[in-house]
Amino acid sequence: MTKPHFLAKIRQWLRPNREWLSLTCSSGEREFILVGSIHMGVPAMAPLPGGLRKALSQCHALVVEADITYTQAPKVESSTQAPPLQQVLTSEQWQMFDAACQECHLDAQMLAQFPAWQIGLTLQQKQAYLLGLRPEFGIDHQLLTLAHDANQQVIALESQQQQLDLLTTLPDHGLNLLLDSLTHWRSNARQLQKMIDWWLSKSQQPYSSLPELSRSFGNDLQHTFITQRNKQWARHLLALPAGRYLVAVGALHLSGPENLIDLLTSSYAREPL
Numbered sequence: 262m263t264k265p266h267f268l269a270k271i272r273q274w275l276r277p278n279r280e281w282l283s284l285t286c287s288s289g290e291r292e293f294i295l296v297g298s299i300h301m302g303v304p305a306m307a308p309l310p311g312g313l314r315k316a317l318s319q320c321h322a323l324v325v326e327a328d329i330t331y332t333q334a335p336k337v338e339s340s341t342q343a344p345p346l347q348q349v350l351t352s353e354q355w356q357m358f359d360a361a362c363q364e365c366h367l368d369a370q371m372l373a374q375f376p377a378w379q380i381g382l383t384l385q386q387k388q389a390y391l392l393g394l395r396p397e398f399g400i401d402h403q404l405l406t407l408a409h410d411a412n413q414q415v416i417a418l419e420s421q422q423q424q425l426d427l428l429t430t431l432p433d434h435g436l437n438l439l440l441d442s443l444t445h446w447r448s449n450a451r452q453l454q455k456m457i458d459w460w461l462s463k464s465q466q467p468y469s470s471l472p473e474l475s476r477s478f479g480n481d482l483q484h485t486f487i488t489q490r491n492k493q494w495a496r497h498l499l500a501l502p503a504g505r506y507l508v509a510v511g512a513l514h515l516s517g518p519e520n521l522i523d524l525l526t527s528s529y530a531r532e533p534l
Contacts, residue, residue, distance in 0.1 A: 290503035297512030302398030321504035322414035330405045343434040346373035357443045378428045378435025381442040401509045418494045488519045495524040
């Protein structure tokens with residue numbers, strides 16, 4: 262089989278009208294069922310569809326970004342004191358921040374005492390709560406609960422400590438993360454709603470494709486949070502023992518340039534046929 266034909270075959274396997282995107286290694290040693298996860302969900306998203314629960318039961322292991330059911334809290338390393346937020350934001354940016362705080366019923370002056378990355382995450386989480394989303398209804402949380410209840414192996418691509426370290430080592434205490442949260446405030450809400458609607462629609466249209474997702478990060482953060490991690494995860498997945506794996510990662514990791522699917526398929530294409 263020629264490589265162009267092999268790539269075309271992979272694309273056929275990965276057609277977006279499949280209920281779950283599946284990708285099989287050319288050697289037949291590993292099969293990955295890739296699921297675009299939503300980390301917070303609504304009650305109507307539980308329980309998970311029977312097809313997904315069956316797929317999980319037939320896999321050797323569940324692969325997730327991190328095991329969020331692991332209860333030991335990561336440690337925040339001490340760092341230099343961040344300057345007051347009001348000093349680093351322009352008047353226009355502060356107005357955007359204050360407006361977001363008012364919408365989320367948060368005290369802007371009190372929240373401004375924390376590092377910028379923590380402020381950005383707090384606003385994002387509060388926005389999701391206002392939209393009715395809760396972590397216990399997230400796809401990865403439900404899959405983890407099922408896997409643990411069945412004593413099924415769980416493989417974490419990262420630890421919660423690694424995820425926290427990624428945030429705490431951002432330049433300028435994560436100021437760009439906060440600014441991106443404010444800049445994309447409305448579009449992030451729409452994107453969350455789009456993902457929820459897509460997931461709920463699968464009960465009536467089980468073969469509906471993953472919706473087109475817009476970038477919610479600037480170039481630097483896109484590289485840090487999406488592209489760089491996709492490359493690390495692809496290496497990790499390709500190093501797993503032979504077997505069948507259900508891989509649940511945030512939907513943004515499965516779309517756009519250098520997404521996880523493309524990185525895996527290009528790696529397979531380079532293997533001897």
